[in-house]
Amino acid sequence: MNFKKTFVGLLLLGTIATVNAQIDSLKMDISLKTRAEGNNGYATLIPSGKNMDTKVLSRARLGLNYYYNRLEVRVAMQDAAVWGDRSSINKIGNIDFFEAWAKYQFSPAFYAKVGRQVLSYDNERLIGETDWAMQGRSFDALKLGYQFGNKAQLEVVATYNNDNKNIVDADGNTIYSIADGDERTKSVQLIHFQSPRDREFQYSAIAMNNLVQNLAGTTNAMTTLGLNLSQKFNDRFAVSAFGYYQLGHNTLDQQKNAYDVSLDFHYQLTTFWKATLGGELLSGTRYDEASNKNKSFSPLYGTNHKFNGYMDYFTFNGSGMNNFYLKNTFLLPKAGSIDFGIHYLEANQDFAANTDRYLGTELDLVYAYPISKSFVFNLGYSQLFASDQMKVLKNVPNARDNQSFMWIGLNFNPKFRLYSTHK
Numbered sequence: 001m002n003f004k005k006t007f008v009g010l011l012l013l014g015t016i017a018t019v020n021a022q023i024d025s026l027k028m029d030i031s032l033k034t035r036a037e038g039n040n041g042y043a044t045l046i047p048s049g050k051n052m053d054t055k056v057l058s059r060a061r062l063g064l065n066y067y068y069n070r071l072e073v074r075v076a077m078q079d080a081a082v083w084g085d086r087s088s089i090n091k092i093g094n095i096d097f098f099e100a101w102a103k104y105q106f107s108p109a110f111y112a113k114v115g116r117q118v119l120s121y122d123n124e125r126l127i128g129e130t131d132w133a134m135q136g137r138s139f140d141a142l143k144l145g146y147q148f149g150n151k152a153q154l155e156v157v158a159t160y161n162n163d164n165k166n167i168v169d170a171d172g173n174t175i176y177s178i179a180d181g182d183e184r185t186k187s188v189q190l191i192h193f194q195s196p197r198d199r200e201f202q203y204s205a206i207a208m209n210n211l212v213q214n215l216a217g218t219t220n221a222m223t224t225l226g227l228n229l230s231q232k233f234n235d236r237f238a239v240s241a242f243g244y245y246q247l248g249h250n251t252l253d254q255q256k257n258a259y260d261v262s263l264d265f266h267y268q269l270t271t272f273w274k275a276t277l278g279g280e281l282l283s284g285t286r287y288d289e290a291s292n293k294n295k296s297f298s299p300l301y302g303t304n305h306k307f308n309g310y311m312d313y314f315t316f317n318g319s320g321m322n323n324f325y326l327k328n329t330f331l332l333p334k335a336g337s338i339d340f341g342i343h344y345l346e347a348n349q350d351f352a353a354n355t356d357r358y359l360g361t362e363l364d365l366v367y368a369y370p371i372s373k374s375f376v377f378n379l380g381y382s383q384l385f386a387s388d389q390m391k392v393l394k395n396v397p398n399a400r401d402n403q404s405f406m407w408i409g410l411n412f413n414p415k416f417r418l419y420s421t422h423k
Helices: 003-019 388-394
Strands: 025-040 053-067 070-084 096-105 110-117 139-147 153-159 184-196 202-215 219-232 237-249 255-268 273-282 320-331 337-344 358-372 376-385 403-412 415-420
Touching: 358 388
Parallel strands: none
Antiparallel strands: 025 053, 025 403, 025 415, 053 070, 070 096, 096 110, 110 139, 139 153, 153 184, 184 202, 202 219, 219 237, 237 255, 255 273, 273 320, 320 337, 337 358, 358 376, 376 403
């Protein structure tokens, strides 16, 4: 893709619309994100004798929103890369469209949105943008939404996936070769209901059906049902909980019977200190379970970095995960904020014979400082005290004693209006 031609074309669109007085408004947002990482055990244990791995990641994203009466159109181009992964005279384009959708408001209550778009619901445990990853996550989808008079909202989403390989097996079935969220999903159908957000008690319900293709080319239905609850008792104390249940059959034709449940207690100890005490249980499959059974919960399209520690050891784990944690947020007057979390991690099910389930304890520390309205500086450090069982689980018998991860991030996110008319 020729980035310059595309950008000029989009600007010309805004200019032409302005000249003809047909545009309500044109807005632009820019995301420039850079993160330097030092990996001494991120995602898996680092073996003895291996030096720390260092790299710099970046993302450049340019978004434009065009409004005309009941129509809204958004395009967002991005380039996500690791510094140095292409030569300085690289001629191969790396720009793609992170978003490209059109939304039409048929009435004040009902709308339709079609194209490549972000799908983010609740706390993003099941489906979300995954913004920690530079490339993020978006879907080609059709979404229908309806807002009730009490501000409750209902959304229905459908996707359909194919690739260009058109591989046909002996039985005449076309094979879909792309695995996403640990499954080869041909189609997602999703329905989500959100209660009014201005109430002290809030709830939401979600049902997501994945039509997954097995190795023979036929499809299975794997369904996830979920409920999110939150209750604010006063200005200082609140409780939140969620639960998901998975059933059906996965890509490997295994029968799914899995769950994910969590309970959190939130307390504002002082004006600058907020603490959350809670836990999450993700079901797992025992090492000696029948091969046609799968009891491991699949987060599918969740923003996994938000859960189970920032070192991302458990984005999906066959033996499941029990995570008990204490998270703290400290607001520093005119000096940013500090997040500090402690995670006690253990397997939900036995992953080997005669093996304890305790896997380790992780400490996460993140400092954030808003230099300006659109410029934020972040600094993070995580330390994992891994048990011998973790070495068995990750199959790294000679792991180093010190497992850590450190990073520095710079985020620029300016937003501004290019033009607006009022009729």
